[in-house]
Amino acid sequence: MTTPAARAAxxxxxxRVAGVSRATASRVLAQTGSASPATRDRxxxxxxxxxYLPNPAARALVRGSGVRLAVAVxxxxxxxxxxxxVDRVVAAAARxxxxxxxxxxxHWLPRRAPQTLRRLVDDRGVCGVVLVNTTGSVLDAVPRxxxxxxxxxxxxxxxxxxxxxxxxxxxEAVLRHLxxxxxxxxxxxxxxxxxxxAGRSVHTYRQVTRAAGLPVRLVAGxxxxxxxxxxxxxxxxxxxxxxxxFATSDATALxxxxxxxxRGVRVPGDVAVAGFDDIPxxxxxxxxxxxxxxxxxxxxxxxxTAVLDRRPAPAVTFFPSALxxxxxx
Numbered sequence: 001m002t003t004p005a006a007r008a009a010x011x012x013x014x015x016r017v018a019g020v021s022r023a024t025a026s027r028v029l030a031q032t033g034s035a036s037p038a039t040r041d042r043x044x045x046x047x048x049x050x051x052y053l054p055n056p057a058a059r060a061l062v063r064g065s066g067v068r069l070a071v072a073v074x075x076x077x078x079x080x081x082x083x084x085x086v087d088r089v090v091a092a093a094a095r096x097x098x099x100x101x102x103x104x105x106x107h108w109l110p111r112r113a114p115q116t117l118r119r120l121v122d123d124r125g126v127c128g129v130v131l132v133n134t135t136g137s138v139l140d141a142v143p144r145x146x147x148x149x150x151x152x153x154x155x156x157x158x159x160x161x162x163x164x165x166x167x168x169x170x171x172e173a174v175l176r177h178l179x180x181x182x183x184x185x186x187x188x189x190x191x192x193x194x195x196x197x198a199g200r201s202v203h204t205y206r207q208v209t210r211a212a213g214l215p216v217r218l219v220a221g222x223x224x225x226x227x228x229x230x231x232x233x234x235x236x237x238x239x240x241x242x243x244x245x246f247a248t249s250d251a252t253a254l255x256x257x258x259x260x261x262x263r264g265v266r267v268p269g270d271v272a273v274a275g276f277d278d279i280p281x282x283x284x285x286x287x288x289x290x291x292x293x294x295x296x297x298x299x300x301x302x303x304x305t306a307v308l309d310r311r312p313a314p315a316v317t318f319f320p321s322a323l324x325x326x327x328x329x
Contacts, residue, residue: 009050017046029122044118048143067127068103069093069304070120074133076192078108083223084251084279085296089132089153092300096308102127111194114141121146128307130300131160133195148310151303154197161313163303164197167248167276170292170321171201174246174274175208177290177323183244183272187217189231189256191248201248201276217242221252228255229262236263243271244329250275250282250291257285257328272329276321287327295319 015025020039028035028043029052035043046052071090073080080086086106094104105126109117114137120126121143129146131138134154142150147159156162178186188205191198202218209216217239219231228247232255235242245260247253253275257267267273267287275282275291282289299319306313 009047009052011052013050014043014046014052017050018042029124044122044143047145051145051147067125068105069097069307070105070107070123070126070129072107072109072117072120072129072131074109074111074114074131074135074138076111076194080133081106081108085223085277086132088296089130089300092297093130093304096301096304100308102308109138111135111137114138117141117146118143130303130307133192134160134162135194135196149307151306151313153299153303154195156316158315161306162316163299163306164316164318165294165296165299165321166318167197167201167292167294167321168204170276170294170323171204171246171248172208173321173323174276174290174292174329175205177325178244178246178272178274178329179212181272181329183329184214185217185239185242186214186244186246187219187235187239187242189219189221189228189235189245189247189252191221191223193220198248205246215239221248223249223252225251225255225258228252229259230255232256232259233263236260236265245271245273247273247275250277250279250289253289253291253328254281254285257287257289268327268329274329278324282324283326285328290326290329291324292321293324294321 011025012022015022025043028040071093073086090104090106120129128149131152134152139157139160150160152160152162154164190202219234221227221231245256247256253273256273260267260271265271275289277294278291282291
């Protein structure tokens with residue numbers, strides 16, 4: 001059953017489809033009072049199916065008060081919220097919302113339980129959601145009634161516009177720079193294997209390396225400096241003749257440099273190191289880190305603006321990445 005296209009779904013529609021009273025539907029959607037888990041599931045499913053937006057949320061959005069923009073970050077653990085990248089996304093979203101009187105809240109979205117996204121949709125104070133580290137399962141879990149007020153930083157879908165860096169182009173620029181400086185045995189420390197957008201740079205590494213007739217050397221990473229330090233040792237143990245390491249984040253690359261130093265390896269004399277992101281510390285490290293740019297603030301601003309404007313956006317919007325050559329490679 002669907003509501004007529006000429007009007008928005010009402011609370012009465014939700015109650016009728018869920019087979020409950022209007023009062024019960026209201027209590028469930030307002031998260032007040034008691035209701036059985038089965039009843040809550042039926043009401044939530046009916047609201048999803050009908051694309052229902054609670055009137056109080058709509059009125060609050062018009063007033064520009066009492067509502068907020070939610071930033072939901074997918075990760076295996078809540079430690080993902082400590083990533084400096086997330087800080088920059090939240091800051092950009094806050095700047096977009098401030099002129100409208102909107103605040104920003106940060107939420108962990110468990111990778112193995114993306115359905116928890118529904119809690120944000122049921123929250124009347126949330127006017128829209130920016131997804132970060134988006135996966136296919138998260139996109140599948142986006143309720144219908146959230147569509148039109150959600151955007152993704154990462155991958156998207158026909159119903160969820162995506163905004164991201166062109167990390168394929170950035171990775172290729174770094175790799176070609178390493179080749180131009182004479183490096184031929186280049187290892188790569190990857191990002192999370194479950195993160196599809198991070199896989200683009202891995203795909204580019206494979207393509208560029210194989211096209212040049214060079215060996216493919218991949219080590220799993222997680223965007224942290226701690227893992228970068230461990231990965232450097234793993235690379236040296238597996239491939240002692242490695243002459244360059246490319247990491248998919250600057251934090252990881254800085255960890256790689258530390259790990260190489262632990263082994264008495266000179267950077268860039270023995271092994272060149274390059275990262276990706278161009279974080280502020282990249283220019284201050286010793287040696288200064290060669291990397292590729294990542295306009296996080298511009299990307300997050302575009303995503304948050306798309307959520308608040310509620311205007312049609314392209315399925316995917318890529319932001320350019322360019323080589324930033326420094327002393328480490």
